[in-house]
Amino acid sequence: MLLSVAFFISFSLSIFAQDEASADASGDQQEQAEDSGEPSDDAGASDLGDPDNGKSIFNSQCAACHKPYSDGIGPALNGVTVRHNMEWIHAWIKNSSALIAEGDPDAVAIYEEYNKTAMPPFPGLSDSDINDILAYVEQPKPEPKTVETAGGGEAGASGSGGGVSVNVILGILVFVLVMLLAVLFLVNKTLRNFAEASGVTVPEKTKGKPIWKAFVENQFLLLVTSVVILLGVGYFAYGFLMQVGVDQGYQPIQPIHYSHRIHAGDNEIDCKYCHSSARTSKHSGIPSLNVCMNCHETISEVSPETATEEYSKEFYDGEIAKLYDAVGWEPSERTYSGEEKPVKWVRIHNLPDFAYFNHSQHVSVAGVSCQHCHGPIQEMEVVYQDAPLTMGWCINCHRETNVKMQGNEYYEKIHEELSKKYGVEELTVAQMGGLECAKCHY
Secondary structure: OHHHHHHHHHHHHHHHHHHHHHHHHHHHHHHHHHHOOOOOOOHHHHHHOOHHHHHHHHHHHHOOOOOOOOOOOOOOOOOHHHHOOHHHHHHHHHOHHHHHHOOOHHHHHHHHHOOOOOOOOOOOOOHHHHHHHHHHHOOOOOOOOOOOOOOOHHHHHHOOOOOHHHHHHHHHHHHHHHHHHHHHHHHHHHHHHHHHHOOOOOOOOOOOOOHHHHHHHOHHHHHHHHHHHHHHHHHHHHHHHHOOOOOOOOOOOOOOOOOHHHHHHHOOOOHHHHOHHHHOOOOOOOOOHHHHHHHHOOOOOOOHHHOOOOOOHHHHHHHHHHHHHHHOEEOOOOEEOOOOOOOOOOOOOOOOOOOOOOHHHHHHHOOOOHHHHHOOHHHOOOOOOOOOOOHHHHHHHHHHOEOOOOOOHHHHHHHHHHHHHHOOOOOEOHHHHHOOHHHHOO
């Protein structure tokens, strides 16, 4: 009964805390809306057009050169409707070269400021499309995400089911345990009094032979225990020795944080764009920083939506700044200083020297996907070794994987001969000689 009451009270308090937090949040929002006589932040932007459609057009047409809140190849676009009138903006976007040729002072000033880089014309954009783009870029800059922790101040107190309610639940459970101990003590005392009143003698504990001495004198039990201990020691020793050289789960911290989740996952960049040598070489190779700068010359910060609770937008922007420092790129001047610094990447996957593995054989010839060996790389924020990369793991793969014969006359000829020999329709790598020692050890 006490346990039932405790859980009922704790559940009620949790529900009450959630309802109260929701009511407070909605009340605060309503109060802010009523107290503020000004329109909402994006009211001015929505008057221009549809910001959602503007975002889509901006990403496809403008994002290569412009950013909403910072300079890129061209100027930052946020606040452009304040700096220029709408008629001039429409004329500039549709044909900036014409305004420069006419000697328009604003057009010439922008052209001179940004290294005389002419903006390409966009005659296909309608006035409505341009207004939608302006509605998107004129939205106020989003505030960085803040991670609320259950232990700190008001954030912890207002969290649903956290803070005060958790302490109350723990206090109730402690109280219940104390009550149970008290009840057990009273029951024991009552039973002893009842036995004494009934004339029942409660036997006192007698000091017997020590348990260790009885254990030593029992030869059979001693033998069985020794055998079990030896088997256990042998089992764990074998397991430990079999893990020597196996680095599955190894996850080092790199000098520059690189998120495969963002690049290979969200942006769907092909693995072989960065690791291009995997197509033609034994090694997949570490991409040079020049490959990074192919994109990051114009991408100096991430979008707010990219940030997570663990990694903020400021963190990602700081890592891009580390890249700029390594290659000597000055984003404000859009020039290279010539002062380069090496980046000491930490290797994650490393086979022993006596094991031969060719990436091109697997990637280009066999058509094996990167995820087959490296795991769900497109979901990894920090890369780790997913597979054990042991000899047994490789052999199992060769035994279970069929060779792709389509479009390869050499394999088609071998397949025709070996399929008759083995009596199968498809050949595995093992049947093609993939288990020969010299294939991997030379």
